[in-house]
Amino acid sequence: MPPAVLRSPKPKATRRQRNRTLWFWVFVGPFAVGLALFTYVPLGWSVVLSFFDAHNTVTPRDFAGLGNYRRILSDPEFRSSLTTFAVFSAIIVPATFALSLALALAVNRLRWAQAFFRSVFFLPTACSYVVAALVWKMSIFNGVRFGLANTVLGWFGAEPVAWLATTHPPWYWLVIGTVRLWLQTGFYMILFLAGLQRIPVRLYEAAALDGARPGWQTFRYITFPALRATSVAVALLLVINAFQAFDEFFNLLSDARGYPPYARPPLVYLYYTALGQGQDLGLGSAGAVVLALVIAVVTVVQARWSGLGRKEE
Numbered sequence: 670m671p672p673a674v675l676r677s678p679k680p681k682a683t684r685r686q687r688n689r690t691l692w693f694w695v696f697v698g699p700f701a702v703g704l705a706l707f708t709y710v711p712l713g714w715s716v717v718l719s720f721f722d723a724h725n726t727v728t729p730r731d732f733a734g735l736g737n738y739r740r741i742l743s744d745p746e747f748r749s750s751l752t753t754f755a756v757f758s759a760i761i762v763p764a765t766f767a768l769s770l771a772l773a774l775a776v777n778r779l780r781w782a783q784a785f786f787r788s789v790f791f792l793p794t795a796c797s798y799v800v801a802a803l804v805w806k807m808s809i810f811n812g813v814r815f816g817l818a819n820t821v822l823g824w825f826g827a828e829p830v831a832w833l834a835t836t837h838p839p840w841y842w843l844v845i846g847t848v849r850l851w852l853q854t855g856f857y858m859i860l861f862l863a864g865l866q867r868i869p870v871r872l873y874e875a876a877a878l879d880g881a882r883p884g885w886q887t888f889r890y891i892t893f894p895a896l897r898a899t900s901v902a903v904a905l906l907l908v909i910n911a912f913q914a915f916d917e918f919f920n921l922l923s924d925a926r927g928y929p930p931y932a933r934p935p936l937v938y939l940y941y942t943a944l945g946q947g948q949d950l951g952l953g954s955a956g957a958v959v960l961a962l963v964i965a966v967v968t969v970v971q972a973r974w975s976g977l978g979r980k981e982e
Contacts, residue, residue: 723951737955758911773861791855798916864899
């Protein structure tokens with residue numbers, strides 16, 4: 670018989686390793702439990718509700734199958750909300766992208782007080798969307814002659830404009846677009862600024878030796894291609910955030926009479942469907958699932974089209 674092979678026992682975990690594991694769960698555990706209870710459980714239950722007839726209750730018994738999905742997809746108001754999102758994203762995504770990139774380029778070229786201007790442009794991101802929307806609504810684009818915008822128009826002899834109530838032309842897009850630009854441009858400027866500071870200086874030195882002119886030519890052939898990964902990430906975040914627009918729309922356009930029939934993004938539509946007079950939680954949950962699937966599809970298509978994750982050649 671072959672001699673028995675003696676196996677050395679596995680070393681036991683040291684006290685320091687056990688302490689590390691213990692303190693890891695002490696700090697991470699409460700956040701993990703909170704994330705599960707207040708995020709994943711509600712998400713899962715929302716999917717369950719979407720298959721039930723849930724009026725004024727979160728514990729329904731009447732199974733509806735795909736009925737809620739057929740109702741939500743055939744509802745013209747829901748399709749109109751998706752059109753509102755398309756218009757909003759067509760306005761805010763390229764405008765924020767271009768403005769944040771321009772600010773990043775300007776701040777990156779500064780030789781002095783760069784930290785000051787970086788903080789100044791980033792500061793609006795700390796402001797609440799609700800507060801900013803009320804400032805825009807009550808002070809800047811007030812529909813009476815005392816608003817800042819109408820005061821400026823009055824200097825040139827123009828009549829006051831009801832910015833949020835005029836639909837032909839739809840001046841409310843100017844109000845919604847400018848408040849979102851003011852709130853989020855600084856954040857994406859920081860992302861672009863981080864990308865700019867990672868570009869090796871030797872690329873610009875080599876381009877100068879090859880005769881490249883500073884300015885547009887350098888930006889087109891060196892700076893912008895080097896920012897490809899950052900640009901793709903910014904574009905993805907902008908589209909996802911546009912889908913999630915709610916605060917500025919609701920606080921700008923709603924009043925004591927309710928919300929107007931125009932400019933309803935998907936989340937505003939779902940808010941009134943699930944929490945309005947009918948409180949159809951099943952239909953609202955089906956709309957939320959459809960919206961989540963749309964966001965996922967758009968994100969994947971955009972990532973594939975832009976080559977996100979593809980190895981650089």
